Amino acid sequence: MEMSLNTVTVKEKWGLSECIEGCARHGIPGISPWRDVLQAMGVDRAAKQIRDAGLAVSGLCRGGMFPAADAAGRAAAIEDNLRAIDEAHTIGAACLVMVCGGLPPGSKDLPGARAMVRDGLAAIMPAARAAGVTIALEPLHPMTCADRSVLSTLGQALDLCDEFGAGMGVALDVYHVWWDPQLAAQIQRAGSRIAAFHVCDWKVPTLDTVFDRGIPGEGCIDIPAIRQMVEAQGYGSFAEVEILSKHWWQQDPEQVLPLLKERHAAAV
Amino acid sequence: MEMSLNTVTVKEKWGLSECIEGCARHGIPGISPWRDVLQAMGVDRAAKQIRDAGLAVSGLCRGGMFPAADAAGRAAAIEDNLRAIDEAHTIGAACLVMVCGGLPPGSKDLPGARAMVRDGLAAIMPAARAAGVTIALEPLHPMTCADRSVLSTLGQALDLCDEFGAGMGVALDVYHVWWDPQLAAQIQRAGSRIAAFHVCDWKVPTLDTVFDRGIPGEGCIDIPAIRQMVEAQGYGSFAEVEILSKHWWQQDPEQVLPLLKERHAAAV
Numbered sequence: 001m002e003m004s005l006n007t008v009t010v011k012e013k014w015g016l017s018e019c020i021e022g023c024a025r026h027g028i029p030g031i032s033p034w035r036d037v038l039q040a041m042g043v044d045r046a047a048k049q050i051r052d053a054g055l056a057v058s059g060l061c062r063g064g065m066f067p068a069a070d071a072a073g074r075a076a077a078i079e080d081n082l083r084a085i086d087e088a089h090t091i092g093a094a095c096l097v098m099v100c101g102g103l104p105p106g107s108k109d110l111p112g113a114r115a116m117v118r119d120g121l122a123a124i125m126p127a128a129r130a131a132g133v134t135i136a137l138e139p140l141h142p143m144t145c146a147d148r149s150v151l152s153t154l155g156q157a158l159d160l161c162d163e164f165g166a167g168m169g170v171a172l173d174v175y176h177v178w179w180d181p182q183l184a185a186q187i188q189r190a191g192s193r194i195a196a197f198h199v200c201d202w203k204v205p206t207l208d209t210v211f212d213r214g215i216p217g218e219g220c221i222d223i224p225a226i227r228q229m230v231e232a233q234g235y236g237s238f239a240e241v242e243i244l245s246k247h248w249w250q251q252d253p254e255q256v257l258p259l260l261k262e263r264h265a266a267a268v
Numbered sequence: 269m270e271m272s273l274n275t276v277t278v279k280e281k282w283g284l285s286e287c288i289e290g291c292a293r294h295g296i297p298g299i300s301p302w303r304d305v306l307q308a309m310g311v312d313r314a315a316k317q318i319r320d321a322g323l324a325v326s327g328l329c330r331g332g333m334f335p336a337a338d339a340a341g342r343a344a345a346i347e348d349n350l351r352a353i354d355e356a357h358t359i360g361a362a363c364l365v366m367v368c369g370g371l372p373p374g375s376k377d378l379p380g381a382r383a384m385v386r387d388g389l390a391a392i393m394p395a396a397r398a399a400g401v402t403i404a405l406e407p408l409h410p411m412t413c414a415d416r417s418v419l420s421t422l423g424q425a426l427d428l429c430d431e432f433g434a435g436m437g438v439a440l441d442v443y444h445v446w447w448d449p450q451l452a453a454q455i456q457r458a459g460s461r462i463a464a465f466h467v468c469d470w471k472v473p474t475l476d477t478v479f480d481r482g483i484p485g486e487g488c489i490d491i492p493a494i495r496q497m498v499e500a501q502g503y504g505s506f507a508e509v510e511i512l513s514k515h516w517w518q519q520d521p522e523q524v525l526p527l528l529k530e531r532h533a534a535a536v
Contacts, residue, residue: 145447
């Protein structure tokens with residue numbers, strides 16, 4: 001697999017234009033922008049600069065966030081996801097990654113929130129299919145269930161893929177799934193529906209439930225073993241490096257990118 | 269269900285003797301000691317004081333911690349578990365709760381660590397059965413997989429129960445399992461093998477992966493819904509309150525215990 005840089009990895013230091021230039025300069029062939037930096041740069045301008053730099057777009061982060069306390073909030077989320085589909089289409093992203101959303105504030109109704117995710121996906125799939133944008137459901141680590149994603153396992157994501165069919169796949173981030181006793185079986189079940197593969201590492205100890213990820217090789221995940229499972233299903237495009245980390249965000253991207261390239265070669 | 273106090277809930281303020289007196293004074297009919305305070309008090313002396321106070325022992329925390337870097341370490345863990353079985357027998361504990369252990373330091377071999385857990389259980393089950401001590405496998409939240417428990421889901425625990433048969437059950441802590449999309453199905457599968465039911469709450473946000481639990485009602489877990497699922501399987505003994513929390517540890521147990529009684533009645 002070739003390397004792709006998820007822009008959140010250097011979010012404190014670089015905007016999207018600098019990320020594009022940085023990938024080109026350091027020989028990283030793929031990029032995956034977050035929507036905040038994409039919108040800050042302007043979608044059309046970004047699409048052109050990415051194309052001119054010869055980069056592939058392994059994904060757009062992120063759609064989702066469907067659950068909301070009221071109908072207006074849920075409708076607004078759907079509208080925003082439709083815009084995200086347009087953006088993903090414009091930049092030629094291989095998929096739109098879905099972080100599905102947590103419980104509405106104050107809610108304890110987990111089955112209800114999961115139903116809101118299903119309803120939201122039902123509302124956007126026709127537009128996604130029409131635009132040719134693959135919707136990549138990303139199961140997030142169960143420690144994010146309350147505030148980020150009630151979609152917690154690969155098996156649960158594949159249940160939704162079974163239900164919705166064409167145009168939907170999964171984004172597999174080793175950080176979110178490495179612990180799952182069902183991982184090997186569910187990757188096999190996923191088959192050709194793996195739309196994205198994200199890498200980082202689980203540090204021991206982990207000091208923050210969101211912003212303390214390690215770079216590949218820094219933690220305890222057997223990334224090559226998971227990569228092999230994914231490749232055995234025919235996935236062969238990008239290993240996207242996505243590091244949310246208060247520590248790494250403070251470092252100079254000019255040092256971080258070569259290090260990530262090295263780790264991508266040695267520890268992925 | 270009646271209330272039981274897990275002694276870790278007040279670990280910074282009270283030893284076991286004070287916990288026993290506190291439960292009796294506040295009308296809490298069950299107690300579940302951790303082994304450190306049990307050993308500090310002396311097992312026989314503790315058994316007598318618990319009996320004299322008329323308390324039931326809903327469990328002993330904890331056995332497990334089987335994975336280790338070398339054979340000597342694994343043998344030592346098994347020896348320690350055999351002592352724990354004796355202690356559980358001596359105090360008349362309803363079960364010995366198993367926190368199975370994480371990866372050995374520096375290891376990335378998750379399947380290997382899970383095999384060490386299975387081997388460790390195989391080594392102790394004859395002694396547990398002979399002593400009449402139920403081994404209660406506690407699946408721990410996946411965020412503890414690296415350093416505390418490679419046993420991550422109720423389904424995985426029940427696979428082991430299926431394999432080992434008589435004398436093994438599960439300890440169900442809402443904190444560890446509430447996010448699981450398979451929870452309802454797996455509780456049904458557990459049936460009469462539910463040996464313990466632990467309650468606390470998931471705070472939003474959660475600031476520490478181990479020591480930031482909430483008291484029932486303080487977080488987003490629909491505890492009554494899970495309690496009903498458990499009761500539907502015929503479990504009716506204790507709801508054990510177990511709070512690992514840097515915040516709550518600072519409070520005076522004389523205030524905490526009445527508050528927990530109130531929450532046990534209103535939010536469990």
